[in-house]
Amino acid sequence: MNAISLPDIAVQTQSGSLPLDWVGMCGIALPVRLDGQRIRVSADAGVSLDDGQARGIHMSRLYLALEMLEEEELSGDLMRRLLVRFLDSHRALSSRASLTLRGEALLGRAALVSPLKGWKAYPFEVHASLEGERFHVELRLELDYSSTCPCSAALARQLIQQRFDDDFRDRPLDHERILAWLGSQQGIVATPHSQRSRAHLRVRLEQVGTIPLRSLADLAEQALGTPVQTAVKRVDEQAFALANGQNLMFCEDAARRLAGALRQRSDVHGFGVRVVHAESLHAHDAVAEYRWNYSAE
Ligand SMILES: Nc1nc2c(ncn2[C@@H]2O[C@H](COP(=O)(O)OP(=O)(O)OP(=O)(O)O)[C@@H](O)[C@H]2O)c(=O)[nH]1
Structure with a gap:
C-alpha cells in the first residue's frame, strides 16, 4: 500500500493573530492511583496557545502523555512532570499548562461503637498548573457532616x-x-432541628509529595466532630445523638473550626473553606466561607 500523507490541519497558520488562554480536552476518562486505590477520574488537560497564528494545538500529544498517571501514585511531583511534558510537546506554541482531575475517593469508616464499618465517598478535584517555574497544586475535597442548631x-x-x-x-x-x-415524649416535648451539611475545602499544597486526601478528610472530620456515618446499629445511633447534642454548631462555627484545623498544617499554604448547612428549619441553606492566603479562581 502506498504511504499516503495525511493532512495536518493543526500545523497550518491562520490569518490574523489571536493567542488563546487555554486549549485542550475536558472529560477524559482515566484511571489514577490515589491513596493506594485505583480510581476512575475525569481529566481536563490543556495548554495556552500563545502563537496567535498557529491553527491549533496537538491534542493527541496531551492525551498520550496522560498515560503517565496510570501506574504511579498521584503526587504533585508526578503532575509537574506531566505538565512539563505537555509544554515540551508544544514548544514555541505554549507557555502554560494545566491539568484537573475529578473523581470520588472511597474511604473506609468504622462505626462509632459497634464493630461495623462501611465506605464513604469523597468527591475530590486535584488541579495543577505550570507556567515557567511557577507550579501550583490545589486539592478540592467535599465531605458531609451533621450539624445541630x-x-x-x-x-x-x-x-x-x-x-x-x-x-x-x-x-x-x-x-x-x-x-x-x-423518658416520655410528653416530658421531652421538643427536639432541636439538625441537618446534613457539606464542607467544601480548597487547599493549596506546599509540597509536591503524594496528594493528602485521606489525612485532609480525617482532619476535617475531626474538627467538625459529627461526620455522617456508614454502618449504623442502634448503639451507634445513640452515640451519634450524644455526639450531636455535645456538638451544637452554626455554619459560622463549622467554618471557624475548619479554618483553625487547616491553619495548623504545614503542607498547606493557602485555603478556602465553604460550609453549607442544608437547613431543615428553612427551605434555603445557611452558608459560611473563609479564605486564608487564597483568592478564588
Ligand atoms: N487542535 C485541535 N485538534 C482537534 C480538535 N478536534 C479534534 N481534533 C483532532 O485531534 C487529533 C490529534 O491532533 P494532533 O495531536 O495534531 O495529531 P497528529 O497531527 O496526528 O499528531 P502529531 O504528529 O503529534 O502532531 C486530530 O485528528 C485533530 O483533528 C480541535 O478542536 N482542535
Missing part, C-alpha cells in the same frame, strides 16, 4: 423546662416519676 437546642430546652414546671410545680419531686417523665 444551637439556637434550636436552647429553645427546645426552654420548652422542656416549662413543661417540667407545669407538670411538677405542685408535686413532690419523686425520683421514679421524674425518671419516667424524662
